[in-house]
Amino acid sequence: MGDLSAASPAPAALDQPARPRAALPALCLTQITSWGVVYYAFPVLNPQITDATGWSPAKTTAAFSAALLVSALAGIRIGRVLDARGPRAVMTTGSVIGVASLIVIATAPNLLLFTTGWLLAGLSMASTFYQPAFAALTRWWAPDHVRALTVVTLAGGLASTVFAPLTAQLSGHFGWRHTYLILAVALAALTVPAHAFALRGPWPPAPVPPASGADTGAASLARSRPFLLLAVALTLSAFAMYAVVVTLVPLLLDRGYTATQAAWALGLGGAGQTLGRTLYAALARRTSPALRATVLIGLGGTATGAFALFPGPYPLLALLAVVAGTIRGNLTLLQATAITDRWGTRHYGRLSGLLAAPTTTASALAPFAGTALAVPLGGYPQLFAVLALASAVAALVAWRTTPTDRMA
Numbered sequence: 001m002g003d004l005s006a007a008s009p010a011p012a013a014l015d016q017p018a019r020p021r022a023a024l025p026a027l028c029l030t031q032i033t034s035w036g037v038v039y040y041a042f043p044v045l046n047p048q049i050t051d052a053t054g055w056s057p058a059k060t061t062a063a064f065s066a067a068l069l070v071s072a073l074a075g076i077r078i079g080r081v082l083d084a085r086g087p088r089a090v091m092t093t094g095s096v097i098g099v100a101s102l103i104v105i106a107t108a109p110n111l112l113l114f115t116t117g118w119l120l121a122g123l124s125m126a127s128t129f130y131q132p133a134f135a136a137l138t139r140w141w142a143p144d145h146v147r148a149l150t151v152v153t154l155a156g157g158l159a160s161t162v163f164a165p166l167t168a169q170l171s172g173h174f175g176w177r178h179t180y181l182i183l184a185v186a187l188a189a190l191t192v193p194a195h196a197f198a199l200r201g202p203w204p205p206a207p208v209p210p211a212s213g214a215d216t217g218a219a220s221l222a223r224s225r226p227f228l229l230l231a232v233a234l235t236l237s238a239f240a241m242y243a244v245v246v247t248l249v250p251l252l253l254d255r256g257y258t259a260t261q262a263a264w265a266l267g268l269g270g271a272g273q274t275l276g277r278t279l280y281a282a283l284a285r286r287t288s289p290a291l292r293a294t295v296l297i298g299l300g301g302t303a304t305g306a307f308a309l310f311p312g313p314y315p316l317l318a319l320l321a322v323v324a325g326t327i328r329g330n331l332t333l334l335q336a337t338a339i340t341d342r343w344g345t346r347h348y349g350r351l352s353g354l355l356a357a358p359t360t361t362a363s364a365l366a367p368f369a370g371t372a373l374a375v376p377l378g379g380y381p382q383l384f385a386v387l388a389l390a391s392a393v394a395a396l397v398a399w400r401t402t403p404t405d406r407m408a
Contacts, residue, residue, distance in 0.1 A: 019140040019201060024148055026198030027133045028155030030091070030191045034128045035156055036163025037183045038098055038121055040270075043246050043367075044167040044263050047253070048176045055111050061246070061367045063115040068242075068364030070122025071129070072357045078126050079135070079353020086203035087136040088195065094127020095191040099184050106180035128191065130156065131356050134336045135349045139204050146284060149336050150277055157273030157329050160266055168263040221343055222354050230293075230342075230401040231358050234335055236394035237297045239362035240387040241328055243370035244304055245269070248321070250371075251380035255311050265321045272325025273332070280333040289341040293398035296334055300327045301391025308384035335359065342403050 042064050050057050081090055101124055104117030126132075133152055141148035163183075170179040221227055248269070252262040283292060303324040310316055339351045374383045 020199060022198035023136065023140060023201065024151060026194040027136065027152045030095070030128065030194050031130070031133060031152055031156035032159045032162060033187060033190045034095070034098065034124075035159035036166075037102070037187045038124060038128075040160040040163050040266070041167045041180070041183055043249050043266065044164050045171055045176045045179060047249070047259065048171055052176060053111075055114070058368065058372055059111060060114070061371045063111070063118040064246075065364045065366075065368040066115060067118040067122035067125060068360055068367075070119050071125035072360035072364060074123055074126035075131055075356045075360060076353045078132065079349040079351075079356075081349075082132055082135040082353075083349035086139075086199070086201075087132045088199035090127050090132050091136075091195040091199060092192060094124045094132070095187065095195050097121075098124030098128060099188045099192070102180050102184035102187065106177045106184065128195075130332065130336065131352060135352065136199065138336075138340060138348050140201070145340070146281055146333075146337060149333060150281055153329065153332050153336070154274050154277045156332075157270050157277055157325070160270030161268070161274070162270075164263045164267040164270070165260075168260060221351060224403065226342065226401045226403040227351075227355075229397055230338060231355055233293060233297065233394045233398035233401060234338070234355065235358040235362045236390050236397070237300060237331065238359040239366045239369075240304060240391045240394070241300060241331065241366075242363035243366035243387050244307070244324065244384065245328075246367040247370045247374065247380055247383060248307070250374075251307065251384065252317065254380055257314060257317075261314060265318055268318055268321045269325035269328065272322035272327075273329030275322070276326035276329030277333055279326075280330050283330065284337065284341075288402065289338065290399055290402045293334055293338070293401060294395050296327060296330050297391055297398050298395035300324070300331060301388045301395065303327055304384050304391060305388035308381045308388065311381070342401070 046057065046060055046064075049055065049060055078090060097120055101117050101120035104120060105114060106117075108114035108117055130153070134149060137148040137152060138145045167179060167183070170182055174182065245266070248266055249259075249262040252265055253259065257265075287295070303320060306320050307317070307324070310320070335355070339348055339355065343351065370383060370387075373386070374380050377383050377386060
């Protein structure tokens with residue numbers, strides 16, 4: 001990819017509204033913080049939550065899954081708003097809701113209010129996680145959006161690396177409730193002003209349809225066979241990937257490792273995500289979208305299967321965590337670019353919202369389903385074997401996701 005300043009001729013640049021210069025570094029900061037606080041703190045804190053409250057792991061994980069389900073449903077509407085109005089109001093409001101949700105979670109005296117807090121957190125996830133950030137970068141940075149997406153996901157990949165060990169340390173000193181309150185303060189201080197002030201800028205109009213043909217509507221594209229198969233492949237992959245993320249800590253605890261070792265393994269996966277995302281642009285230049293999806297999803301399943309087969313030693317599992325994170329980092333960018341690689345940028349917000357709905361629903365069900373299935377399957381190693389098989393099926397489906405025609 002060329003330099004941003006040389007990406008398009010000068011006359012076209014004059015027609016393009018100036019992107020806010022602070023948007024990219026701000027989104028890097030807010031993705032690390034939002035994911036780290038609202039998402040990755042939970043798998044670290046959940047064992048302490050259940051021990052302190054007496055609530056079952058299945059019920060607390062179901063509350064977390066409910067948040068992801070709310071995020072999936074809300075994301076469809078939010079995608080339309082992003083296409084029309086841009087990310088500033090959406091992401092700022094989402095950050096405020098995220099702070100409020102953590103306060104409710106931290107102070108909940110019973111499971112009902114705990115679950116209510118997570119439902120609020122789901123609205124925050126839909127408004128502050130990758131989907132709105134990707135929509136902003138895809139519109140502001142096109143046609144060099146892959147570079148911007150890579151940068152922000154490189155930063156986002158550090159969320160678990162930073163916040164999983166930090167959360168473990170805080171909870172060891174303050175307990176899970178005060179840890180969530182401390183994290184809420186960090187979320188408020190870092191994300192609310194960043195979204196409110198750094199995302200101020202004109203929102204570019206949607207690209208015009210090609211002069212050579214009629215514009216293909218988002219609804220028609222969403223009903224096409226390649227889009228539906230893409231949704232199936234990414235949904236199965238997301239289910240496996242997020243089940244692995246949430247159940248990696250209990251897998252290692254069951255194998256006799258300490259909570260700190262388990263948290264570090266989860267954090268090393270985040271470091272692997274950052275490493276993997278540095279490789280995606282080169283991979284994208286050398287492979288077709290369908291081949292890329294097939295290979296990456298298949299490799300993800302292989303890494304998951306390795307966790308099932310090898311109980312140790314710890315350095316090997318730590319290395320596997322890095323490898324799995326490397327693949328997971330590429331899969332994040334794969335989903336971020338799946339729409340533009342196949343159908344362009346015109347309906348990116350709406351199509352990505354529609355694509356994110358089933359994948360986020362799968363990620364919502366994955367923590368609860370993974371925890372619940374581990375018992376009847378005979379343990380977490382058996383669960384990881386089943387998740388590896390789901391990834392293998394997803395890889396086969398991904399091979400059939402090349403559209404017969406494209407929109408510009």
